[in-house]
Amino acid sequence: xxxxxxxxxxxxxxxxxxxxxxxxxxxxxxxxxxxxxxxxxxxxxxxxxxxxxxxxxxxxxxxxxxxxxxxxxxxxxxxxxxxxxx
Amino acid sequence: xxxxxxxxxxxxxxxxxxxxxxxxxxxxxxxxxxxxxxxxxxxxxxxxxxxxxxxxxxxxxxxxxxxxxxxxxxxxxxxxxxxxxxxxxxxxxxxxxxxxxxxxxxxxxxxxxxxxxxxxxxxxxxxxxxxxxxxxxxxxxxxxxxxxxxxxxxxxxxxxxxxxxxxxxxxxxxxxxxxxxxxxxxxxxxxxxxxxxxxxxxxxxxxxxxxxxxxxxxxxxxxxxxxxxxxxxxxxxxxxxxxxxxxxxxxxxxxxxxxxxxxxxxxxxxxxxxxxxxxxxxxxxxxxxxxxxxxxxxxxxxxxxxxxxxxxxxxxxxxxxxxxxxxxxxxxxxxxxxxxxxxxxxxxxxxxxxxxxxxxxxxxxxxxxxxxxxxxxxxxxxxxxxxxxxxxxxxxxxxxxxxxxxxxxxxxxxxxxxxxxxxxxxxx
Numbered sequence: 001x002x003x004x005x006x007x008x009x010x011x012x013x014x015x016x017x018x019x020x021x022x023x024x025x026x027x028x029x030x031x032x033x034x035x036x037x038x039x040x041x042x043x044x045x046x047x048x049x050x051x052x053x054x055x056x057x058x059x060x061x062x063x064x065x066x067x068x069x070x071x072x073x074x075x076x077x078x079x080x081x082x083x084x085x086x
Numbered sequence: 087x088x089x090x091x092x093x094x095x096x097x098x099x100x101x102x103x104x105x106x107x108x109x110x111x112x113x114x115x116x117x118x119x120x121x122x123x124x125x126x127x128x129x130x131x132x133x134x135x136x137x138x139x140x141x142x143x144x145x146x147x148x149x150x151x152x153x154x155x156x157x158x159x160x161x162x163x164x165x166x167x168x169x170x171x172x173x174x175x176x177x178x179x180x181x182x183x184x185x186x187x188x189x190x191x192x193x194x195x196x197x198x199x200x201x202x203x204x205x206x207x208x209x210x211x212x213x214x215x216x217x218x219x220x221x222x223x224x225x226x227x228x229x230x231x232x233x234x235x236x237x238x239x240x241x242x243x244x245x246x247x248x249x250x251x252x253x254x255x256x257x258x259x260x261x262x263x264x265x266x267x268x269x270x271x272x273x274x275x276x277x278x279x280x281x282x283x284x285x286x287x288x289x290x291x292x293x294x295x296x297x298x299x300x301x302x303x304x305x306x307x308x309x310x311x312x313x314x315x316x317x318x319x320x321x322x323x324x325x326x327x328x329x330x331x332x333x334x335x336x337x338x339x340x341x342x343x344x345x346x347x348x349x350x351x352x353x354x355x356x357x358x359x360x361x362x363x364x365x366x367x368x369x370x371x372x373x374x375x376x377x378x379x380x381x382x383x384x385x386x387x388x389x390x391x392x393x394x395x396x397x398x399x400x401x402x403x404x405x406x407x408x409x410x411x412x413x414x415x416x417x418x419x420x421x422x423x424x425x426x427x428x429x430x431x432x433x434x435x436x437x438x439x440x441x442x443x444x445x446x447x448x449x450x451x452x453x454x455x456x457x458x459x460x461x462x463x464x465x466x467x468x469x470x471x472x473x474x475x476x477x478x479x480x481x482x483x484x485x486x487x488x489x490x491x492x493x494x495x496x497x498x499x500x501x502x503x504x505x506x507x508x509x510x511x512x513x514x
Contacts, residue, residue: 002363056435
């Protein structure tokens, strides 16, 4: 892997969290994929400021599924995405 | 429609056009690609000696530049720019209208050029011009709101300015056929071609490469400062080259092309650097075309310098033009073959929760391989046919290109068919 995982990420009870809210495109996608490559299993919770639509084909290619668990972008908040291996 | 700026950014539905809209542009580009090679095959005997003016060669050139290059650029930028600039386009009806006007305009203009029918050229030119102005209005609206990727936005502004200039010049050249507007129409046509190739398409291609190549290869965006330095040099070089060609100062044109060469060296250096850091190991056949286009861009500038300095034989102008088209067509075909299955997979993933089709599943490799070999063989044959000159080789080259274009259409239709089948399966 040549992209270094630099986005804030932490382990919690519900999975491994990563916060990519302040990153310009395509950095959020790279950081999320770098995290998936480093953990390879378990659930991941992504904190983002918008729905990462361009990430979805990459997730499908790697056999990961996604689900929006919280969407507060309409009121200026964040979107939370749960990712898990298929 | 969301009203707040943050709300505008958030959900997929507001940043994602209906798939039918970008695919309409890509589908038209696929058809015009086939038509351009077909018309060129009909004009094989005229290519080597072509020095401008109406007829099948001019029609083939515009089927390629408007029908393939501009059509692809419109479809890709209307979908990708909102993501790059973190803004949104919310004008699907206007985008649909742009497609109709531009497709119709391109058909009528090319038919007018083929038949040397000035009224059709004027009518088609006005329709296509209107579509371009509407597209520019949408594009500039997006660029005006700025965004995270400064280099992409700056390239977008200067590309849009070039498009406006080449549109005015193009309409002027059509009018010139009945009313003498230009003292030297051939110089006007050369400026029009340089503005189209290096200005509008070149700057747009370089700008989008700063986001598309990282996206395709999964790597970081290159530093904006270096990309902006390359842009500054490219624009200065282009300005000098245009002034030189317009005023007959060939030395200026050569110095401008040399500045362009330095700009391209910086650009390619950045591309190579980001590719070295990539996360995706297997880049696939699209990157063969992308690397080919990277080789052809400096070659076209070197040929341009040699041509401007009168260091090339009679075939110099035609081979320079060919290298310019080969660079852009290679790059755009590579982008199309990555972006078509990618967008289809992305749309499928937002609609299908259980096992959406992957990019790999939506990509038919056989037609892409056929296209790659035919694309390369076509340009080699055309180049040989122009240099010798042998019209039979030009004709063979154009027919080989047409076979490649048909294979590319097969790839496109297969992606659409597989996408539809996945949606129907999910709905059942």
